[in-house]
Amino acid sequence: MNTSAVLLDAFGRIQEVVHEAAEGLADDVLSTRPDGKGNSIAWLVWHLTRIQDDHLAGAGGYEQVITADGWHDRLGLPFDPSDTGYGHTPEDVAAVKVSAELLIGYYDAVHARSLEYLKTLADDDLERVVDKHWDPPVTLGVRLNSVLSDDLQHAGQAAYVRGLLG
Numbered sequence: 017m018n019t020s021a022v023l024l025d026a027f028g029r030i031q032e033v034v035h036e037a038a039e040g041l042a043d044d045v046l047s048t049r050p051d052g053k054g055n056s057i058a059w060l061v062w063h064l065t066r067i068q069d070d071h072l073a074g075a076g077g078y079e080q081v082i083t084a085d086g087w088h089d090r091l092g093l094p095f096d097p098s099d100t101g102y103g104h105t106p107e108d109v110a111a112v113k114v115s116a117e118l119l120i121g122y123y124d125a126v127h128a129r130s131l132e133y134l135k136t137l138a139d140d141d142l143e144r145v146v147d148k149h150w151d152p153p154v155t156l157g158v159r160l161n162s163v164l165s166d167d168l169q170h171a172g173q174a175a176y177v178r179g180l181l182g
Contacts, residue, residue, distance in 0.1 A: 018138075018139070019137055019138060019139045019141070019142060020134055020135055020136075020137050020138070023134045023137065023160060024131060024134055024135065026164050027068075027127065027130055027131065027134065027164070027167075029168070030064070030068075030127075030164070030167045030168055030171050031123070031124070031127050033168070033171035033172065033174075033175055034061055034064070034065075034120070034123050034171050034174070035120065036175060036178075037057055037060075037061065037171060037174035037175040037177075037178050038057055038058075038061050038116050038119055038120055038174065038178075039116060039120065040116065041057065041116050041178070042116075043113060043114070043115050043116075045057070045181055046058040046113075046114070046115075046116060046119065047059075047110075047112065047113045048177075048181055049109065049110065050177055050180055050181075053106060054177070055109055055173065055177070056109065056110075056112065056177065057174045057177050057178060058112045058113060058114055058119060059101065059104075059109045059112040060170045060171075060173050060174040060177070061119050061120075061123060061170070061171070061174055062091075062093070062101065062112050062114070062119060062122075063100065063101035063104075063170060064123075064166065064167040064170040064171060064174075065119075065122055065123045065126050066082070066099070066100040066101055067100050067101075067163060067166050067167065068126050068127075068130060068163055068167055069081050069082055069126045069129075070098075070100050071159055071162070071163045072126075072129075072130050072133055072134075072160075072163065073129075074146065074147075075133075075146040075156055075159055075160075076133040078129070078133070080097070081122070081125050081126045081129050082097055082122070082126075083097050085125055087121075087122045087125065090118060090121075090122075091114055091118055091122060092114070093111065093112060093114070094111055095108070095111075137156075141156055142155060142156050142157030142160070143155055143156070143157065144156045146159050147159065
């Protein structure tokens with residue numbers, strides 16, 4: 017198995033969990049916050065999608081799907097297109113109200129674009145520095161692991177919330 021194949025498999029696992037967590041849910045269930053304070057399924061899936069869109073587009077040098085494909089307007093959320101959810105307040109979390117169709121549609125569009133990029137990668141690409149704002153600078157391999165970790169955690173949280181809500 018080569019680098020590209022490993023990454024395609026890993027990102028494919030995220031897609032499976034996202035679909036299992038969000039498919040078939042009514043809008044009000046997607047936006048329900050456990051105990052009225054926790055992160056909703058809608059926010060968790062939107063946030064993990066934004067992180068993947070932002071970070072892979074930055075590393076790959078392409079425009080984010082949220083703007084390139086009009087998802088910012090379709091989702092109709094009150095955030096700047098560059099907002100990834102990092103540092104969101106409880107009020108911001110509560111503002112994420114979208115249908116399962118839109119939420120999964122945006123995720124699948126980002127996933128498809130991510131796969132296009134990941135298919136181009138070779139082992140040597142993982143050593144390329146993609147972010148010099150950190151010490152040590154962040155390589156593509158580290159960035160991809162970060163996205164995978166973040167996305168899998170949030171997808172798992174969304175699945176857990178779905179279980180809590182019955």
